Amino acid sequence: MKLDQVSLDQTRELDDVAYKVMAKHVHELTGMDLNQYKANQVKRLLDSVLRRHELDSYGTLIRHLRKDPAMLRDFKGRMSINVSEFFRDPPRFDQLDRDILPAILKGSSKPVIWSAGSSIGCEAYTIAMLLDSHGVLGRSKVIATDIDEEVVRRGRAADYWESELRNVPRDMLESYFDPVSGLPDEAYPLPWRRNPDGTRETLYRLDPRLKRNVTFKIEDLFHSDYRAHFDLIVCRNVTIYFTEEAKRGLYARLCRALKPGGYIFVGGTEIIFNADALGLENAAPFFYRLRSATKEEE
Numbered sequence: 646m647k648l649d650q651v652s653l654d655q656t657r658e659l660d661d662v663a664y665k666v667m668a669k670h671v672h673e674l675t676g677m678d679l680n681q682y683k684a685n686q687v688k689r690l691l692d693s694v695l696r697r698h699e700l701d702s703y704g705t706l707i708r709h710l711r712k713d714p715a716m717l718r719d720f721k722g723r724m725s726i727n728v729s730e731f732f733r734d735p736p737r738f739d740q741l742d743r744d745i746l747p748a749i750l751k752g753s754s755k756p757v758i759w760s761a762g763s764s765i766g767c768e769a770y771t772i773a774m775l776l777d778s779h780g781v782l783g784r785s786k787v788i789a790t791d792i793d794e795e796v797v798r799r800g801r802a803a804d805y806w807e808s809e810l811r812n813v814p815r816d817m818l819e820s821y822f823d824p825v826s827g828l829p830d831e832a833y834p835l836p837w838r839r840n841p842d843g844t845r846e847t848l849y850r851l852d853p854r855l856k857r858n859v860t861f862k863i864e865d866l867f868h869s870d871y872r873a874h875f876d877l878i879v880c881r882n883v884t885i886y887f888t889e890e891a892k893r894g895l896y897a898r899l900c901r902a903l904k905p906g907g908y909i910f911v912g913g914t915e916i917i918f919n920a921d922a923l924g925l926e927n928a929a930p931f932f933y934r935l936r937s938a939t940k941e942e943e
């Protein structure tokens with residue numbers, strides 16, 4: 646039987662065939678290629694979506710997603726797990742600030758940096774703040790890409806909730822953020838929100854000077870194709886759900902996108918197992934550096 650002919654109307658548990666059918670629908674609806682992600686993790690996410698909306702089957706879920714843009718937006722966010730915050734894992738950003746950025750700036754007068762899988766932009770703007778503190782923001786370029794258009798929209802808007810700023814050093818908070826006041830707008834009916842635990846948090850607006858130096862793009866990492874372009878690629882907390890094969894392909898692509906001597910910065914649970922074969926050496930915990938001659942893989 647062809648996948649197109651398989652109905653998900655009675656399906657609450659995804660066996661192998663039902664999973665392939667679901668993956669096809671998800672690809673049509675969101676552009677995400679679920680084959681690159683670990684099936685067990687994706688099944689758990691899909692199951693949580695079904696339970697959250699109290700739907701009786703995946704067939705019903707697909708029909709809702711086709712006709713309800715707000716639900717589709719929420720679905721994309723859940724599938725791509727887009728949690729983020731400024732200075733996520735502060736000691737790593739200390740290391741970036743203290744050791745890695747000065748090394749990059751020695752070799753490059755106009756650094757080009759990519760936040761790959763940038764979510765709502767906290768990571769890209771954290772880097773913009775560090776570049777500013779080194780006095781090189783104006784001659785640097787920061788690109789932020791993500792597959793989820795809703796998070797890219799938030800990155801461009803650059804309004805952040807207090808909880809997303811909890812690691813921002815006080816002097817930077819004062820220099821770069823203003824609490825939002827004034828008339829409510831369509832995106833945020835109120836400049837504050839109430840959390841499920843009853844606490845209230847304020848919305849902050851980022852300094853437009855930082856916004857101007859970060860460019861956001863909607864882009865699937867599995868289709869990106871940069872060549873020797875970046876001094877630093879920050880790809881953190883993105884690959885957790887990728888299959889081993891997808892990770893290998895991704896890191897090979899990221900290496901091609903690096904200038905010789907450029908760095909890759911990964912998340913606290915991420916390791917590039919075949920680093921040596923890709924021409925990478927360990928520069929510091931969670932930082933890899935591309936040696937000048939690269940052996941390509943893939």
Ligand SMILES: C[S@@+](CC[C@H](N)C(=O)[O-])C[C@H]1O[C@@H](n2cnc3c(N)ncnc32)[C@H](O)[C@@H]1O
Pocket residue numbers: 725726727728729730733761762763764765767768790791792793796864865866867880881882883912
């Ligand atoms: C957990 S967030 C990490 C955000 C940020 N890097 C950080 O560490 O705070 C993971 C992001 O990766 C994005 N992502 C997942 N698969 C992707 C793909 N194939 N292409 C581009 N972005 C992807 C998700 O949409 C999500 O916004």
